[in-house]
Amino acid sequence: MTANDPTQPVPGTYLFDGNMAKKGYGLNKMCFSFNEQSARDEFNKDPDAYCAKFGLTEAQIKAIHERDIIGLLQQGGSIYYVAKFAGLLKLNMQDIGAIQTGMSLEEFKAMLVKRGSGEE
Amino acid sequence: MTANDPTQPVPGTYLFDGNMAKKGYGLNKMCFSFNEQSARDEFNKDPDAYCAKFGLTEAQIKAIHERDIIGLLQQGGSIYYVAKFAGLLKLNMQDIGAIQTGMSLEEFKAMLVKRGSGEE
Amino acid sequence: MANIIGAVTTSHIPAIANAMANKAEETPYWKPFFDGYPPVRKWLNDKKPDVIVLFYNDHGLEFFIDKKPTFAIGVADEYHNSDEGWGIATIPPVTGESELSWHIANSLVEDGFDMTICQEMKVDHGLTVPLSLMWPGNEYGHVKVIPVCINCEQHPMPQPKRCYALGQAIGKAIESFDSDMTVAIFGTGGLSHQLDGEGAGTLNRKFDLECMDKLVESPEELTTYSNLDLVKIGGAQTVELNMWIAMRGVLRGKVTELHRNYHAPISNTGAGLLLLEHEMPN
Amino acid sequence: MANIIGAVTTSHIPAIANAMANKAEETPYWKPFFDGYPPVRKWLNDKKPDVIVLFYNDHGLEFFIDKKPTFAIGVADEYHNSDEGWGIATIPPVTGESELSWHIANSLVEDGFDMTICQEMKVDHGLTVPLSLMWPGNEYGHVKVIPVCINCEQHPMPQPKRCYALGQAIGKAIESFDSDMTVAIFGTGGLSHQLDGEGAGTLNRKFDLECMDKLVESPEELTTYSNLDLVKIGGAQTVELNMWIAMRGVLRGKVTELHRNYHAPISNTGAGLLLLEHEMPN
Ligand SMILES: [Fe+3]
Ligand SMILES: [Fe+3]
Numbered sequence: 001m002t003a004n005d006p007t008q009p010v011p012g013t014y015l016f017d018g019n020m021a022k023k024g025y026g027l028n029k030m031c032f033s034f035n036e037q038s039a040r041d042e043f044n045k046d047p048d049a050y051c052a053k054f055g056l057t058e059a060q061i062k063a064i065h066e067r068d069i070i071g072l073l074q075q076g077g078s079i080y081y082v083a084k085f086a087g088l089l090k091l092n093m094q095d096i097g098a099i100q101t102g103m104s105l106e107e108f109k110a111m112l113v114k115r116g117s118g119e120e
Numbered sequence: 121m122t123a124n125d126p127t128q129p130v131p132g133t134y135l136f137d138g139n140m141a142k143k144g145y146g147l148n149k150m151c152f153s154f155n156e157q158s159a160r161d162e163f164n165k166d167p168d169a170y171c172a173k174f175g176l177t178e179a180q181i182k183a184i185h186e187r188d189i190i191g192l193l194q195q196g197g198s199i200y201y202v203a204k205f206a207g208l209l210k211l212n213m214q215d216i217g218a219i220q221t222g223m224s225l226e227e228f229k230a231m232l233v234k235r236g237s238g239e240e
Numbered sequence: 241m242a243n244i245i246g247a248v249t250t251s252h253i254p255a256i257a258n259a260m261a262n263k264a265e266e267t268p269y270w271k272p273f274f275d276g277y278p279p280v281r282k283w284l285n286d287k288k289p290d291v292i293v294l295f296y297n298d299h300g301l302e303f304f305i306d307k308k309p310t311f312a313i314g315v316a317d318e319y320h321n322s323d324e325g326w327g328i329a330t331i332p333p334v335t336g337e338s339e340l341s342w343h344i345a346n347s348l349v350e351d352g353f354d355m356t357i358c359q360e361m362k363v364d365h366g367l368t369v370p371l372s373l374m375w376p377g378n379e380y381g382h383v384k385v386i387p388v389c390i391n392c393e394q395h396p397m398p399q400p401k402r403c404y405a406l407g408q409a410i411g412k413a414i415e416s417f418d419s420d421m422t423v424a425i426f427g428t429g430g431l432s433h434q435l436d437g438e439g440a441g442t443l444n445r446k447f448d449l450e451c452m453d454k455l456v457e458s459p460e461e462l463t464t465y466s467n468l469d470l471v472k473i474g475g476a477q478t479v480e481l482n483m484w485i486a487m488r489g490v491l492r493g494k495v496t497e498l499h500r501n502y503h504a505p506i507s508n509t510g511a512g513l514l515l516l517e518h519e520m521p522n
Numbered sequence: 523m524a525n526i527i528g529a530v531t532t533s534h535i536p537a538i539a540n541a542m543a544n545k546a547e548e549t550p551y552w553k554p555f556f557d558g559y560p561p562v563r564k565w566l567n568d569k570k571p572d573v574i575v576l577f578y579n580d581h582g583l584e585f586f587i588d589k590k591p592t593f594a595i596g597v598a599d600e601y602h603n604s605d606e607g608w609g610i611a612t613i614p615p616v617t618g619e620s621e622l623s624w625h626i627a628n629s630l631v632e633d634g635f636d637m638t639i640c641q642e643m644k645v646d647h648g649l650t651v652p653l654s655l656m657w658p659g660n661e662y663g664h665v666k667v668i669p670v671c672i673n674c675e676q677h678p679m680p681q682p683k684r685c686y687a688l689g690q691a692i693g694k695a696i697e698s699f700d701s702d703m704t705v706a707i708f709g710t711g712g713l714s715h716q717l718d719g720e721g722a723g724t725l726n727r728k729f730d731l732e733c734m735d736k737l738v739e740s741p742e743e744l745t746t747y748s749n750l751d752l753v754k755i756g757g758a759q760t761v762e763l764n765m766w767i768a769m770r771g772v773l774r775g776k777v778t779e780l781h782r783n784y785h786a787p788i789s790n791t792g793a794g795l796l797l798l799e800h801e802m803p804n
Binding site for chain 3: 587588589590591592593594627628630631632634635636637638639640641642643676677678679680681684687
């Protein structure tokens with residue numbers, strides 16, 4: 001765990017509250033649109049044009065480009081909508097768990113097994 | 121006042137409750153669409169086709185044809201959406217007050233003045 | 241803490257917007273109505289509240305009965321009006337106050353009010369007509385507005401006592417906001433009227449005047465009515481009184497009536513105007 | 523009066539739908555999870571409840587943060603699932619029970635719950651996965667479902683004590699419905715998990731097992747947690763426990779645990795399964 005955002009009450013957690021909901025409104029709206037295949041296709045064809053349509057900030061566009069999940073959360077992404085972006089990239093919840101924690105997928109899964117069995 | 125619907129707790133009033141909201145769903149959805157000029161134009165061009173698009177019942181289509189405001193309410197219309205249909209017909213709230221009470225516009229207005237001054 | 245400086249109640253019917261658009265304020269029909277407003281406009285211009293918390297009901301512009309909230313609150317920086325289908329002019333954007341809005345929303349949900357929280361919401365004549373009335377020429381851009389929308393369309397509607405409690409909880413929330421901004425409360429709509437059915441044109445002057453008295457002196461008495469009582473006494477849309485009751489819940493301590501007007505009918509309604517201040521208990 | 527015959531809690535994660543689609547139930551990874559379900563399926567097939575009141579949260583299919591309700595209830599005759607963007611199969615329409623739904627909605631608003639009432643609402647994996655789990659092959663068409671949707675996405679969220687009170691009010695409403703239909707309650711989601719942030723993968727087996735104990739014996743203890751407590755103890759999405767707490771609020775009198783399973787991890791979550799009956803006090 002690297003980031004300890006002092007504005008966040010729980011380390012490693014980005015509470016999706018009013019501040020975040022406001023900051024991430026356009027980003028989340030874009031990701032919400034990914035419920036539709038036609039929107040996913042349109043994004044895939046020209047990601048920058050699609051981001052512009054929803055008024056994403058530069059920081060948000062950068063995080064989209066870099067598939068930077070933590071960056072998306074920091075820029076106001078809600079995990080439920082960011083997950084739809086991940087889905088578009090064919091990444092599932094465990095894939096993005098690994099990405100966010102900086103582990104390999106196997107390491108991340110092993111950590112979950114440990115915690116699930118009560119070993120950790 | 122003619123109708124005394126025994127299912128209604130207040131004579132001359134059609135409480136817009138769950139029963140009505142269910143019965144009038146398609147009708148109200150159509151009238152809600154009249155917020156858009158393009159929808160009003162489409163309705164005006166071919167009312168029957170537009171009603172069909174929203175799955176209106178025969179009784180609802182008949183009331184639309186006949187500009188039968190009471191009929192629309194009895195068929196589940198909510199006054200807020202029915203008012204948008206009235207608006208499309210260039211009728212205002214006092215016009216439809218007169219229609220519903222079976223008065224002339226002048227009679228209806230005179231009744232309001234009497235009531236407003238506390239005479240009645 | 242933010243400072244609640246007073247409250248206003250007013251009608252919000254579309255016919256008022258048309259009368260203003262047609263410059264009919266001085267006609268015999270409209271003069272007794274518009275003549276009530278200058279003292280309230282003066283108070284607003286003198287006191288210059290930073291924020292208006294405005295209770296209104298949506299009449300089918302933003303919300304449809306596919307998903308109808310009991311209570312909704314806006315948390316945006318801007319709100320837009322839009323074509324409502326009957327030809328009243330669309331007014332310029334309304335400025336929001338997202339920080340205080342979120343503070344109120346947080347406090348309300350914490351206190352057990354199950355708000356629908358709106359970052360994007362079109363506002364209809366229920367909100368826009370009072371702004372146009374208070375700031376003629378639509379000169380309201382400097383005022384920040386927080387819309388609070390109460391279901392007055394589809395039964396089940398929140399009862400008067402619930403709306404009063406909502407107002408009280410909003411008052412508590414505003415008072416706990418760390419800022420020196422000033423806030424005025426608007427209760428809009430009403431009073432007695434009925435638009436639909438053979439009972440269209442129902443209007444109850446005596447009841448309206450009683451309501452205005454009670455609203456100042458003994459608001460708890462109004463909370464003993466049910467919505468069905470209001471329908472029976474004043475007509476189907478008299479439930480819009482709930483917005484006045486919610487407004488009154490925000491005020492505390494001794495309430496003073498600075499100004500009043502009542503004129504009926506305006507279109508189909510009894511139109512009441514009140515300007516209130518309160519003396520916060522220490 | 524309609525008869526509440528019991529309750530079920532279950533996970534609702536999309537990975538379960540994928541496991542069923544891929545016929546992976548007997549693989550070492552999934553077997554300890556799916557092995558818990560046959561007794562619950564048998565109970566449902568034996569008891570044949572007419573209606574399921576199902577507490578779930580929408581994960582961004584029907585609701586967006588433009589207008590986010592705290593509590594929403596479906597009152598439709600049918601609900602549709604739809605593409606959620608990550609490729610789980612869309613399931614057939616879900617049958618509703620509009621009459622009881624409206625009865626509950628009326629009763630809730632009367633009791634001061636500020637519901638968003640939905641005649642049209644897409645239902646996501648939070649609702650559909652439990653149905654697919656309980657009736658394999660999606661053979662759930664005969665069961666009428668009443669969706670009750672709790673905000674677990676955006677803070678402010680309703681606190682556990684408010685969700686418990688919602689359940690109690692729904693129980694009262696069901697019991698006052700003039701019908702001999704039988705009703706089962708589903709609480710879905712949870713338990714401990716965190717999907718987002720450097721803290722992704724948080725999971726707390728000890729807490730989950732304690733929750734399951736308390737849910738049966740002493741649910742009031744769970745209502746003393748705040749949502750922030752739940753986030754700290756079990757991870758950001760542990761707030762989904764609120765759906766279990768709401769379910770438990772519906773039950774009355776002595777509650778008996780007929781069956782339990784707990785397995786972790788399934789994907790990122792602690793997956794709990796409970797089958798409960800209650801003995802209504804007279
Ligand atoms: Fe109104
Ligand atoms: Fe979930």
